Amino acid sequence: MTHPNAAQVIKDSAMLKQKEMIASNYSKLETAATDGRKVAATFVPGNLNELIMCFDMLNNLPEINAIQNGMRKKTGGYIMEAEKRGHSEDVCTYVKADLGMIAKGNIGPDGQKLPAPDLLLLSYTGCFTFMKWFELLRDQYKCETAMLHVPYQGDGKITSNMVSYVVKQIKEEVIPKLERVSGVKFDIDRLRENLARSARAEEDLVWVLESAKAKPSPIDAYFGGVYYIGPIFTAFRGTEDAVEYYRLLRGEISERLARGQGPVTPGGDMSHERYRLVVEGPPNWTSFRDFWKMFYEEGAVVVASTYSKVGGLYDLGFRHDPDRPLESLAEYCLGCYTNRNLPARIDLIEKYMDEYQADGLLINSIKSCNSFSAGQLLVLREIERRTGKPGAFIESDLVDPRYFSPANIKNRLESYFQMIDQRRAGGQSAARAV
Amino acid sequence: MTTTTSELIARCQALFDDLNFTYAREWKAAVPGRIVVGYMPFYVPRELIHAAGGLPLGVLGGGDQLEVIQGDAYYQSYICRIPRSTIELGVTNRLDFVDAMLFPSICDVIRNLSGMWKIMFPHVKSRYFDVPQNFRDDVGGDFYIHELNELRDMLAEVSGRAVSDDAIRASIALYNENRALVREVYAFRAREPWRAPSAEVYLLMRAGMIVTVEEHNRMLREYLAAAAKETRPRRDNSRVVVTGAFCEQPPLNLIKSIELAGCYIVDDDFMLVNRWERSDVAQAGDPLANLAAAYLHNSGDTSAKYEPDQAKKGLYLVEAVRRTRAEGVIFASPSFCDPALLERPMLQRVLAAHDIPYIAFKYAENSGQMQPIREQAGTFADSIKLWSNP
Ligand code: SF4
Ligand code: SF4
Numbered sequence: 001m002t003h004p005n006a007a008q009v010i011k012d013s014a015m016l017k018q019k020e021m022i023a024s025n026y027s028k029l030e031t032a033a034t035d036g037r038k039v040a041a042t043f044v045p046g047n048l049n050e051l052i053m054c055f056d057m058l059n060n061l062p063e064i065n066a067i068q069n070g071m072r073k074k075t076g077g078y079i080m081e082a083e084k085r086g087h088s089e090d091v092c093t094y095v096k097a098d099l100g101m102i103a104k105g106n107i108g109p110d111g112q113k114l115p116a117p118d119l120l121l122l123s124y125t126g127c128f129t130f131m132k133w134f135e136l137l138r139d140q141y142k143c144e145t146a147m148l149h150v151p152y153q154g155d156g157k158i159t160s161n162m163v164s165y166v167v168k169q170i171k172e173e174v175i176p177k178l179e180r181v182s183g184v185k186f187d188i189d190r191l192r193e194n195l196a197r198s199a200r201a202e203e204d205l206v207w208v209l210e211s212a213k214a215k216p217s218p219i220d221a222y223f224g225g226v227y228y229i230g231p232i233f234t235a236f237r238g239t240e241d242a243v244e245y246y247r248l249l250r251g252e253i254s255e256r257l258a259r260g261q262g263p264v265t266p267g268g269d270m271s272h273e274r275y276r277l278v279v280e281g282p283p284n285w286t287s288f289r290d291f292w293k294m295f296y297e298e299g300a301v302v303v304a305s306t307y308s309k310v311g312g313l314y315d316l317g318f319r320h321d322p323d324r325p326l327e328s329l330a331e332y333c334l335g336c337y338t339n340r341n342l343p344a345r346i347d348l349i350e351k352y353m354d355e356y357q358a359d360g361l362l363i364n365s366i367k368s369c370n371s372f373s374a375g376q377l378l379v380l381r382e383i384e385r386r387t388g389k390p391g392a393f394i395e396s397d398l399v400d401p402r403y404f405s406p407a408n409i410k411n412r413l414e415s416y417f418q419m420i421d422q423r424r425a426g427g428q429s430a431a432r433a434v
Numbered sequence: 435m436t437t438t439t440s441e442l443i444a445r446c447q448a449l450f451d452d453l454n455f456t457y458a459r460e461w462k463a464a465v466p467g468r469i470v471v472g473y474m475p476f477y478v479p480r481e482l483i484h485a486a487g488g489l490p491l492g493v494l495g496g497g498d499q500l501e502v503i504q505g506d507a508y509y510q511s512y513i514c515r516i517p518r519s520t521i522e523l524g525v526t527n528r529l530d531f532v533d534a535m536l537f538p539s540i541c542d543v544i545r546n547l548s549g550m551w552k553i554m555f556p557h558v559k560s561r562y563f564d565v566p567q568n569f570r571d572d573v574g575g576d577f578y579i580h581e582l583n584e585l586r587d588m589l590a591e592v593s594g595r596a597v598s599d600d601a602i603r604a605s606i607a608l609y610n611e612n613r614a615l616v617r618e619v620y621a622f623r624a625r626e627p628w629r630a631p632s633a634e635v636y637l638l639m640r641a642g643m644i645v646t647v648e649e650h651n652r653m654l655r656e657y658l659a660a661a662a663k664e665t666r667p668r669r670d671n672s673r674v675v676v677t678g679a680f681c682e683q684p685p686l687n688l689i690k691s692i693e694l695a696g697c698y699i700v701d702d703d704f705m706l707v708n709r710w711e712r713s714d715v716a717q718a719g720d721p722l723a724n725l726a727a728a729y730l731h732n733s734g735d736t737s738a739k740y741e742p743d744q745a746k747k748g749l750y751l752v753e754a755v756r757r758t759r760a761e762g763v764i765f766a767s768p769s770f771c772d773p774a775l776l777e778r779p780m781l782q783r784v785l786a787a788h789d790i791p792y793i794a795f796k797y798a799e800n801s802g803q804m805q806p807i808r809e810q811a812g813t814f815a816d817s818i819k820l821w822s823n824p
Pocket of ligand 2: 514515516517540541542543544681682768770771772773774
């Protein structure tokens with residue numbers, strides 16, 4: 001009989017904890033009507049979970065439902081259903097996966113019926129599609145909708161005008177609607193407590209993400225990263241559960257780090273780190289495991305990713321701040337990755353390339369996501385130019401299985417890894433020549 | 435001697451065809467200190483550019499005449515055409531006389547293009563121009579006045595001279611006149627569409643994206659006077675509203691094809707900027723506050739603008755149909771256009787609820803093959819006639 005080592009136990013605890021949290025949120029959603037709980041639907045970027053919690057409301061995130069359904073291979077049918085109902089083949093597949101799911105009975109990823117939202121909290125942050133998505137949902141549910149317009153950082157900075165605009169909207173538009181829908185009076189001290197817990201979890205998350213600076217990296221910051229960001233990007237930021245999850249996770253990763261272990265993958269522990277990559281863009285979800293396998297089988301580890309910053313960018317120092325509750329919520333919304341302008345996104349990637357000692361940048365360009373994808377070819381050029389490291393570009397989709405072509409992607413990745421090898425060999429011979 | 439519509443439209447066509455923007459180049463060169471400020475769809479306050487002594491230049495892509503070579507290297511196949519042809523215009527130095535570029539908040543493609551412009555053309559001032567989605571004066575209004583002030587500062591920096599309130603008021607007056615004339619042309623066409631063919635109206639409006647507002651006002655007046663005098667054959671066409679074409683422009687041939695197929699276009703959303711404010715912007719008082727108030731309370735509707743009231747969603751299209759006595763709607767949207775294509779099902783639901791027939795197709799600015807569109811529009815025109823004369 002083998003005895004699990006301490007790290008294994010902690011890893012299991014963190015994973016189990018997350019599973020429990022997700023399952024419990026879905027089951028709360030399922031019984032929301034009978035329990036008399038009101039439900040807010042909102043987006044991952046600009047997610048105001050700490051505020052929603054102040055009104056005892058549940059948080060249902062359509063993007064997360066689409067992801068979960070994608071991983072369970074249900075989205076192909078949902079997308080076809082939405083297209084049959086007149087939604088264009090050209091638009092974001094999260095939207096169509098959501099609308100298709102609703103059309104087919106609104107059965108959530110765990111097989112239980114999802115409740116109709118009582119409030120659509122339209123955090124309009126970093127993506128144009130969000131506005132239309134919730135107008136489409138409002139068309140279906142005819143429910144209260146609160147628009148929170150978060151200005152884009154066009155010049156790569158947050159101005160005081162932007163912050164005060166967002167704060168005013170939270171005060172004048174969002175909070176009154178949350179109060180009206182929930183029947184609960186807003187209590188700013190409750191918000192402060194939630195924000196304090198967020199900051200604690202954020203601290204541990206950043207530690208975990210930055211552990212990838214080590215060689216070998218104890219984590220995969222993209223494929224593994226999507227699990228690590230799960231709680232903080234969704235219905236748990238600001239909860240004691242999230243604090244606990246990140247504490248456990250940090251414990252697990254620090255043990256791996258101490259032992260010099262690589263990341264855990266579905267194929268077991270990665271023993272030999274051959275390539276260190278930075279990845280830009282969301283992953284494909286319908287073939288998530290196959291996609292990941294193409295990396296770990298080759299010894300490729302993603303040491304930093306931009307996708308893990310989409311629901312909040314904490315590694316540049318931002319933390320939710322209980323002393324400036326509404327301002328810090330505004331700054332959080334303004335600072336999400338896709339709300340930063342393209343030059344700022346490029347600067348961030350360059351910094352990751354440097355600080356995480358990456359061998360190259362891989363862009364997974366998502367067919368139906370203009371927010372990420374428009375401009376990515378320039379991102380690639382710029383990073384190659386600035387760092388001298390090779391980049392690669394692959395194309396897939398989020399949750400539409402028709403646009404994930406495994407053979408093409410695998411070929412592309414294999415030649416990319418060869419390119420990195422050649423570049424290294426070239427670099428070494430050049431060094432020898434000197 | 436009075437100008438005829440064909441003379442006037444020939445001039446508009448020449449302006450439209452000139453992808454080197456000779457008019458704007460010459461205008462700038464004529465007087466030292468003049469600036470040219472490019473802007474993309476759907477809306478920027480052109481008054482501020484004018485008040486800064488600038489020429490607002492609408493950059494609406496490359497159409498079907500520009501060969502896009504380098505621009506394609508910046509975009510994946512699943513992104514619309516206008517950003518790539520705009521980049522092509524930039525990298526081929528066709529916009530090298532433009533001092534500043536404005537990228538309005540219409541979608542993520544143009545939003546990201548604003549950042550690309552900063553990287554690719556670092557000597558050009560470029561600004562993402564945000565507009566409020568909250569329509570309260572003390573919330574969205576305050577934010578917007580700040581944005582307008584920042585834009586005013588940027589333009590003052592580019593032109594090297596302060597942009598005074600009085601100058602803005604004078605520009606508002608000119609643009610009020612422009613919008614009133616544009617509305618008049620649209621109303622004239624809606625009344626008697628055979629006397630103002632849509633391709634002509636389109637070219638006339640496109641000229642307004644290039645020439646000075648003073649000159650465009652003259653052109654609009656001349657057109658109205660000339661068109662009213664000329665007699666043209668009246669066809670038994672159906673009356674349609676075209677919607678969804680507010681950014682990447684349809685090829686001129688597409689507009690002609692719709693009419694040739696038996697549809698009079700009686701309203702459209704090709705260039706919203708010239709009719710965005712529905713009536714005059716107030717001139718007395720703080721001009722930026724007046725521009726903001728007009729945006730919040732008296733502007734048009736389009737996909738990029740949030741509709742806070744669910745009950746009103748999409749009614750703007752129904753109103754356009756009623757106002758122009760249209761019999762149907764053509765959704766003409768650029769391929770891969772998020773704003774047009776995400777909005778479309780909501781608009782279609784509203785039209786269906788009001789028993790207004792519609793058809794939909796997609797295009798690209800460089801679409802060459804018009805036969806399918808002509809057939810679709812022709813069938814639509816016939817079916818409208820059948821419905822209305824059972
Ligand atoms: S960010 Fe991309 S994937 Fe997410 S909703 Fe917007 S378009 Fe869709
Ligand atoms: S055509 Fe549509 S998607 Fe393309 S830039 Fe214009 S608004 Fe955006």
